[in-house]
Amino acid sequence: MDIKPYYTYFWVTILSVMKPLLFCLLVLPCLFNNAKAQTIEEQLKKTHPTCNDVFLNAVEIFPTLYRQKAFDSMHTAINIWKDACGDNDKITCTSLLLSIQQTTFKKDSLSAFTISVLENYARSFSFYKRYTSPYYKNEAAFYKFISIWAKLLMAERRLDGSEKFICSVFTGDITDPATEIKHHAEEYPELAALVQQKEKEQRKRSRVNGAFLIGTWVPNGDLKIIGNHPAIGFQWGTRKDKQEIDFTMQFRFIKSANPYLIKRNNTMYQSDHFFGGYIGFDYTCYLLSNQKNDLGVMAGIGFDGFDVSKSNDQSLRPLSINAFNANGGLRYNFYVTPTFYLGLQGRYNVVNYCNSGGSSLQGNAFSIDLIIGGYHSRYGGYYSRYGR
Numbered sequence: 001m002d003i004k005p006y007y008t009y010f011w012v013t014i015l016s017v018m019k020p021l022l023f024c025l026l027v028l029p030c031l032f033n034n035a036k037a038q039t040i041e042e043q044l045k046k047t048h049p050t051c052n053d054v055f056l057n058a059v060e061i062f063p064t065l066y067r068q069k070a071f072d073s074m075h076t077a078i079n080i081w082k083d084a085c086g087d088n089d090k091i092t093c094t095s096l097l098l099s100i101q102q103t104t105f106k107k108d109s110l111s112a113f114t115i116s117v118l119e120n121y122a123r124s125f126s127f128y129k130r131y132t133s134p135y136y137k138n139e140a141a142f143y144k145f146i147s148i149w150a151k152l153l154m155a156e157r158r159l160d161g162s163e164k165f166i167c168s169v170f171t172g173d174i175t176d177p178a179t180e181i182k183h184h185a186e187e188y189p190e191l192a193a194l195v196q197q198k199e200k201e202q203r204k205r206s207r208v209n210g211a212f213l214i215g216t217w218v219p220n221g222d223l224k225i226i227g228n229h230p231a232i233g234f235q236w237g238t239r240k241d242k243q244e245i246d247f248t249m250q251f252r253f254i255k256s257a258n259p260y261l262i263k264r265n266n267t268m269y270q271s272d273h274f275f276g277g278y279i280g281f282d283y284t285c286y287l288l289s290n291q292k293n294d295l296g297v298m299a300g301i302g303f304d305g306f307d308v309s310k311s312n313d314q315s316l317r318p319l320s321i322n323a324f325n326a327n328g329g330l331r332y333n334f335y336v337t338p339t340f341y342l343g344l345q346g347r348y349n350v351v352n353y354c355n356s357g358g359s360s361l362q363g364n365a366f367s368i369d370l371i372i373g374g375y376h377s378r379y380g381g382y383y384s385r386y387g388r
Helices: 004-045 051-067 071-085 089-101 112-130 134-156 161-171 177-183 189-204 221-226
Strands: 206-219 229-240 243-252 260-264 267-271 275-289 293-307 320-335 340-350 365-377
Touching: 051 071, 051 089, 051 134, 071 089, 089 112, 089 134, 089 161, 112 134, 112 161, 112 177, 112 189, 134 161, 161 177, 161 189, 177 189, 206 221, 206 243, 206 340, 229 275, 229 365, 243 293, 275 320, 293 340, 320 365
Parallel strands: none
Antiparallel strands: 206 229, 206 365, 229 243, 243 275, 260 267, 275 293, 293 320, 320 340, 340 365
């Protein structure tokens, strides 16, 4: 029996099956690599809308949706906006009006953040109403839309106290929401409680302190020879809750009350010149702190000294008498507004002026300062979350 035809048939069959398989093995990896390369390129080149892009689209879309009374679509649009930008003032304003429009507004949904949103809106609305530069056209368009929407709600709806207050802020009729609430606390009890909560939480946050100091410096002991001196200066520091640390610089001036002797190069000189100061760091721990008052203990360390001559005479060098200053005392702040305060600070300064060979300057000094200052949040205001 001749089996050669069977072998030929067998190999022909195997090759006919293997050809497609070999084609797949050789060609598909190339196609896969090409597709993969295209996918990476597309991923690298594809664009993502920024928060500002979404805001600009919202300025165009929301008036149209309002005219169409497509409030459910507005709610969807707000969620998309929020996904792109997170919670910010503009989204909160739009959400508040939409909840009033759809009668889903609830007072218990308000928070201290809402008060800050209203305050920020009032300031921004006034600004964009005053300045009509093309650079601000998108911002101005947003605030114009919100104000018109609020006016229509007040005209068409019977609003409760809180709803009417919010709409009055959005129309620009109320320019200082927190002050208005404080003056009418009985009319807006829920909002008044939120203002108090906002101020309380604000005082616990990390804040920057800036202050101007004016006072007097009163020496004792032998140091009394140079007399009392007025002092002016400034403070710059940070505070969190009841702990505060400041960089302090003060200058003391007017001439010495009495002439004093200094020894330079084995020669005695008499002088009544005085221009001195203090530069150092002060720490304050407030033992009592509420909405209107602070009372605390403070301590400081720094560099103290005064010039003995206003000339640059080489024979009088060194031209200053210096000392290390360690001090401690009490500080009181009275808040005129939640961020602006008037303070009074009294401390005892331990110094040891070394005037070798001259008049004895042994002694320390009391200092009393009036402080005019204010606190400002490092984050641009209380719970301020912009991000257009």
